[in-house]
Amino acid sequence: MLPSVSLLDSFQFSQFTTLLVIYLVAITAEAMSGALAAGRRNMDIFGVSVIAFVTALGGGTIRDMVLGHYPIGWTQHPEYVYLVISAGLLTTVVARYLHRIKRVFLLLDAMGLIAFSLIGCNVALELGYPPVVVVMSGMLTGISGGILRDVLCNQVPVVFRRELYASVSLAVCLLFLGLRTMEVENNLSTLVCFAAGLALRLLALHYHWRLPVFSYQQRWE
Amino acid sequence: MLPSVSLLDSFQFSQFTTLLVIYLVAITAEAMSGALAAGRRNMDIFGVSVIAFVTALGGGTIRDMVLGHYPIGWTQHPEYVYLVISAGLLTTVVARYLHRIKRVFLLLDAMGLIAFSLIGCNVALELGYPPVVVVMSGMLTGISGGILRDVLCNQVPVVFRRELYASVSLAVCLLFLGLRTMEVENNLSTLVCFAAGLALRLLALHYHWRLPVFSYQQRWE
Amino acid sequence: MLPSVSLLDSFQFSQFTTLLVIYLVAITAEAMSGALAAGRRNMDIFGVSVIAFVTALGGGTIRDMVLGHYPIGWTQHPEYVYLVISAGLLTTVVARYLHRIKRVFLLLDAMGLIAFSLIGCNVALELGYPPVVVVMSGMLTGISGGILRDVLCNQVPVVFRRELYASVSLAVCLLFLGLRTMEVENNLSTLVCFAAGLALRLLALHYHWRLPVFSYQQRWE
Numbered sequence: 001m002l003p004s005v006s007l008l009d010s011f012q013f014s015q016f017t018t019l020l021v022i023y024l025v026a027i028t029a030e031a032m033s034g035a036l037a038a039g040r041r042n043m044d045i046f047g048v049s050v051i052a053f054v055t056a057l058g059g060g061t062i063r064d065m066v067l068g069h070y071p072i073g074w075t076q077h078p079e080y081v082y083l084v085i086s087a088g089l090l091t092t093v094v095a096r097y098l099h100r101i102k103r104v105f106l107l108l109d110a111m112g113l114i115a116f117s118l119i120g121c122n123v124a125l126e127l128g129y130p131p132v133v134v135v136m137s138g139m140l141t142g143i144s145g146g147i148l149r150d151v152l153c154n155q156v157p158v159v160f161r162r163e164l165y166a167s168v169s170l171a172v173c174l175l176f177l178g179l180r181t182m183e184v185e186n187n188l189s190t191l192v193c194f195a196a197g198l199a200l201r202l203l204a205l206h207y208h209w210r211l212p213v214f215s216y217q218q219r220w221e
Numbered sequence: 222m223l224p225s226v227s228l229l230d231s232f233q234f235s236q237f238t239t240l241l242v243i244y245l246v247a248i249t250a251e252a253m254s255g256a257l258a259a260g261r262r263n264m265d266i267f268g269v270s271v272i273a274f275v276t277a278l279g280g281g282t283i284r285d286m287v288l289g290h291y292p293i294g295w296t297q298h299p300e301y302v303y304l305v306i307s308a309g310l311l312t313t314v315v316a317r318y319l320h321r322i323k324r325v326f327l328l329l330d331a332m333g334l335i336a337f338s339l340i341g342c343n344v345a346l347e348l349g350y351p352p353v354v355v356v357m358s359g360m361l362t363g364i365s366g367g368i369l370r371d372v373l374c375n376q377v378p379v380v381f382r383r384e385l386y387a388s389v390s391l392a393v394c395l396l397f398l399g400l401r402t403m404e405v406e407n408n409l410s411t412l413v414c415f416a417a418g419l420a421l422r423l424l425a426l427h428y429h430w431r432l433p434v435f436s437y438q439q440r441w442e
Numbered sequence: 443m444l445p446s447v448s449l450l451d452s453f454q455f456s457q458f459t460t461l462l463v464i465y466l467v468a469i470t471a472e473a474m475s476g477a478l479a480a481g482r483r484n485m486d487i488f489g490v491s492v493i494a495f496v497t498a499l500g501g502g503t504i505r506d507m508v509l510g511h512y513p514i515g516w517t518q519h520p521e522y523v524y525l526v527i528s529a530g531l532l533t534t535v536v537a538r539y540l541h542r543i544k545r546v547f548l549l550l551d552a553m554g555l556i557a558f559s560l561i562g563c564n565v566a567l568e569l570g571y572p573p574v575v576v577v578m579s580g581m582l583t584g585i586s587g588g589i590l591r592d593v594l595c596n597q598v599p600v601v602f603r604r605e606l607y608a609s610v611s612l613a614v615c616l617l618f619l620g621l622r623t624m625e626v627e628n629n630l631s632t633l634v635c636f637a638a639g640l641a642l643r644l645l646a647l648h649y650h651w652r653l654p655v656f657s658y659q660q661r662w663e
Contacts, residue, residue: 035435036437038381038435039435039436039437039438040437040438041377041381042382042434042435042436043377043381043382043434043435044381044382044431044432044433044434044435045432045433045434045435046380046381046387046388046391046432047378047380047381047382048435050381050387051381061287065286065287065507066503066507066514066517067512067513067514067517068512068513068514070288070289071288071289071350072287072288072289075287075288075350075351075354076351078351078352078353078354081353081357082353092435095435095437095439096439099439129513129517130517130518130520131520132520132523132524133517133520136523147594151372151593151594151596152368152372152377152378152381153377154372154375154376154377154596155596156483156485156594156595156596157489157594159488159489160480160483160485160486160488160489160492160493160594161484161485161486161489166488166489166492167488170488210486211486211487211488212486212487213484213485213486213487214477214480214481214484214485214486214487214490214534214537215481215484216478216481216482216537217481217482218537218538218541256656257658259602259656260656260657260658260659261658261659262598262602263603263655263656263657264598264602264603264655264656265602265603265652265653265654265655265656266653266654266655266656267601267602267608267609267612267653268599268601268602268603269656271602271608272602282508286507286508291509291510292509292510292571293508293509293510296508296509296571296572296575297572299572299573299574299575302574302578303574313656316656316658316660317660320660372593373589373593373598373599373602374598375593375596375597375598
């Protein structure tokens with residue numbers, strides 16, 4: 001039933017198998033985080049599947065819709081859809097053990113954030129958008145899956161409050177764009193972005209770095 | 222002020238007047254369910270109109286945006302817009318009597334869910350998308366209007382928790398795709414999908430069937 | 443780094459510098475209202491930037507996505523992105539003084555609502571959509587930024603409950619369409635819409651006019 005399109009052939013980073021593998025790991029990790037959020041709201045297994053799907057592939061979907069980039073990625077890759085829904089459902093079985101591998105999970109999540117951001121930048125670059133849109137496309141891909149997850153679970157999105165989560169995406173996008181402007185070779189540039197992004201995210205987690213918070217409680221009436 | 226386009230001519234299922242009638246009944250029923258949800262949040266009549274519109278036509282809008290299917294359906298059918306807003310406003314007048322026809326309402330709602338799902342499948346098929354996208358397009362059309370309604374009313378979407386609501390959509394889409402693969406004649410296939418979908422939904426309502434719920438309350442900190 | 447496209451050249455109302463200035467004032471005021479809402483939820487400065495951006499430019503983005511109008515406005519105007527994010531961040535500094543200029547703020551906000559509505563109508567007209575879509579495009583541009591802001595801040599959208607906010611947008615769109623049908627000259631028509639819209643909004647604020655509220659608390663079980 002699958003279309004005869006090789007996953008590798010059509011992937012926009014076909015030259016790096018590494019980035020594809022990281023991407024697959026990333027959408028799996030995001031799908032699992034979505035499933036856990038659905039479980040906190042006592043959803044049924046259908047709700048779990050939807051939230052897993054939206055968390056993993058929603059960011060890319062919104063990016064493609066904003067940039068007018070059709071057909072949208074996952075519609076050409078049914079295997080991604082199966083992967084994220086399977087990951088979501090599997091999570092309902094193994095959930096009780098997941099907190100034991102919390103560190104692994106956070107690492108995968110950070111790698112996913114960086115992979116998503118780089119892929120988002122690349123899509124906008126290939127479509128010829130100006131630099132500010134390239135950066136926003138990277139961030140949109142990186143963080144809007146998590147925003148959708150939180151909106152559907154009826155809570156204020158954590159990315160607006162968590163340790164430098166979105167800031168890592170921004171830093172990676174800016175670094176990527178800077179390296180590209182300096183005509184650094186593509187593989188090297190990806191590697192540097194990954195190293196810097198991971199370091200920043202892990203340091204932020206370890207030292208609980210946060211951005212300044214804006215608290216405004218004044219009533220106007 | 223209406224464009225001179227006949228409702229029947231341009232409807233994608235022009236061969237079945239029946240499905241069109243069911244579709245019109247469906248968007249009316251969905252608009253009314255939206256209006257009731259808005260009333261539970263004490264919205265003004267403008268809010269009622271918006272929620273009625275979004276519940277009835279939002280699913281098709283999201284589907285068309287995801288599939289890149291422009292122009293979006295209702296922009297070519299102003300009469301749909303008038304119909305759903307009128308239904309929403311009328312609901313504010315007759316709301317007190319609606320619970321007396323609860324069974325009729327649930328039946329119309331189930332027919333709407335099935336009609337939406339079949340229409341969604343067909344749109345994706347005509348655009349040449351792979352089978353998994355066809356199924357997701359059907360489900361997106363069937364359930365995302367209700368999801369939007371609940372997000373705008375600031376509550377966790379009920380379709381993630383209600384008796385087999387989304388599952389009926391999934392079953393109908395899979396059945397439709399299966400019958401099509403076996404080259405069953407189109408009218409017969411639609412009829413079978415309706416019968417099976419209605420039976421499943423009504424049984425689920427009667428016996429309070431539910432999908433297994435995933436409940437996860439562990440804190441990681 | 444900015445593309446060499448003059449802000450004035452490509453603006454769809456190039457003939458009215460006035461409307462462009464009002465548009466810039468409007469997105470600034472909307473960005474500030476977004477930042478204040480983010481502050482009420484104790485977001486970090488990244489969250490403030492996102493909510494400011496979404497409140498100011500989200501309405502136009504949704505309109506363009508619904509109408510299939512690509513590329514989306516702000517992707518061709520990086521300066522708008524810088525403007526709204528700067529306005530959002532600046533708000534965190536000056537927030538404590540803003541309630542003193544409440545009247546100015548409400549005036550700017552009303553002007554923004556009208557400017558957004560007129561721009562939305564014009565975009566749909568240029569794409570050849572039927573009248574009901576023109577009106578909905580205007581309203582979508584005028585009010586959906588505020589709806590997105592409230593959904594992301596996890597509250598029931600205030601536009602569904604506030605003093606004639608959305609109704610002003612509707613009135614302006616209908617008036618604009620009516621004047622156009624009567625072939626009133628464009629500049630005059632814009633002026634009349636502004637005067638009427640501002641008057642209606644300010645009267646509604648002063649006298650606390652509200653639409654009738656629909657309150658429905660009946661449980662069906």
